[in-house]
Amino acid sequence: MTFFKYQGTGNDFVMIDDRARTFPSADQALVAQLCHRHFGIGADGLILLQTAPDGALTMVYFNADGAEGSMCGNGGRCFVRFAHDLGLITDQARFMAVDGEHEAEVRGTDIHLRMSDVASLEHHTAFSFLNTGSPHVVQFEADVASLDVVAVGRPMRYAAQFSPGGTNINFVETQSDQTLFVRTYERGVEDETYSCGTGVTAAALVAHIQLNLSSPVAIRTLGGNLRVAFTAQPGGGFTSIYLIGPAQRVFEGEITV
Numbered sequence: 001m002t003f004f005k006y007q008g009t010g011n012d013f014v015m016i017d018d019r020a021r022t023f024p025s026a027d028q029a030l031v032a033q034l035c036h037r038h039f040g041i042g043a044d045g046l047i048l049l050q051t052a053p054d055g056a057l058t059m060v061y062f063n064a065d066g067a068e069g070s071m072c073g074n075g076g077r078c079f080v081r082f083a084h085d086l087g088l089i090t091d092q093a094r095f096m097a098v099d100g101e102h103e104a105e106v107r108g109t110d111i112h113l114r115m116s117d118v119a120s121l122e123h124h125t126a127f128s129f130l131n132t133g134s135p136h137v138v139q140f141e142a143d144v145a146s147l148d149v150v151a152v153g154r155p156m157r158y159a160a161q162f163s164p165g166g167t168n169i170n171f172v173e174t175q176s177d178q179t180l181f182v183r184t185y186e187r188g189v190e191d192e193t194y195s196c197g198t199g200v201t202a203a204a205l206v207a208h209i210q211l212n213l214s215s216p217v218a219i220r221t222l223g224g225n226l227r228v229a230f231t232a233q234p235g236g237g238f239t240s241i242y243l244i245g246p247a248q249r250v251f252e253g254e255i256t257v
């Protein structure tokens with residue numbers, strides 16, 4: 001079976017053209033093994049490109065632990081690049097994902113991906129919590145660069161208040177030029193990843209509310225730069241949310257298992 005490897009700001013994915021529906025997607029151990037960085041190809045997740053009976057492009061996303069995940073923003077950008085590389089879409093696209101339909105646009109090296117609207121956010125003393133397709137805690141920190149993201153993030157990810165599903169945890173710092181620096185502990189990978197698309201989207205929306213940053217918000221992650229554009233609604237929610245940044249094919253190969 002042929003696979004392709006894609007990355008978007010260092011969030012990396014095994015990508016498989018599964019229009020023939022031959023991939024054994026119920027086999028969690030296989031997905032986890034393919035994503036394993038020592039025993040497999042190595043990736044933060046695995047994505048199947050499928051088509052629905054009506055022809056709609058469909059993204060099926062699995063976390064590195066092998067379980068089907070909620071929405072993945074960087075994975076969505078990589079999915080659009082993959083569909084474009086296969087010649088299945090032109091520069092404008094629509095596809096289905098677990099959280100509904102997404103519009104996207106290919107503009108040179110960047111993919112503009114429309115994310116689900118966000119109706120509401122929860123604000124707690126130390127952090128905010130919201131769902132941008134996946135659940136995210138956004139917590140501002142003074143020195144994100146020297147933070148031990150796994151040591152601080154993992155207990156929050158498993159905290160009783162977020163059970164049973166758990167949450168992703170984003171640590172955010174505002175830089176002097178109003179750019180956000182974001183590091184993320186990712187659920188399903190159970191480690192820090194180089195970038196998390198739904199996570200930086202969550203960080204941008206919270207930064208708009210708490211720090212009055214205007215759209216588009218620029219974000220730096222360990223794996224590169226992203227932008228998040230949005231329209232804030234008078235009632236407190238957000239619409240027309242776009243995650244913008246590069247996504248590219250890295251290599252391809254054959255799975256022989």
Ligand SMILES: N[C@H](CCC[C@H](N)C(=O)O)C(=O)O
Nearest residue numbers: 072073074134188196197198
């Ligand atoms: N890396 C992904 C996040 C996936 C979230 C997933 N790990 C979960 O909530 O289980 C992104 O770019 O949005």
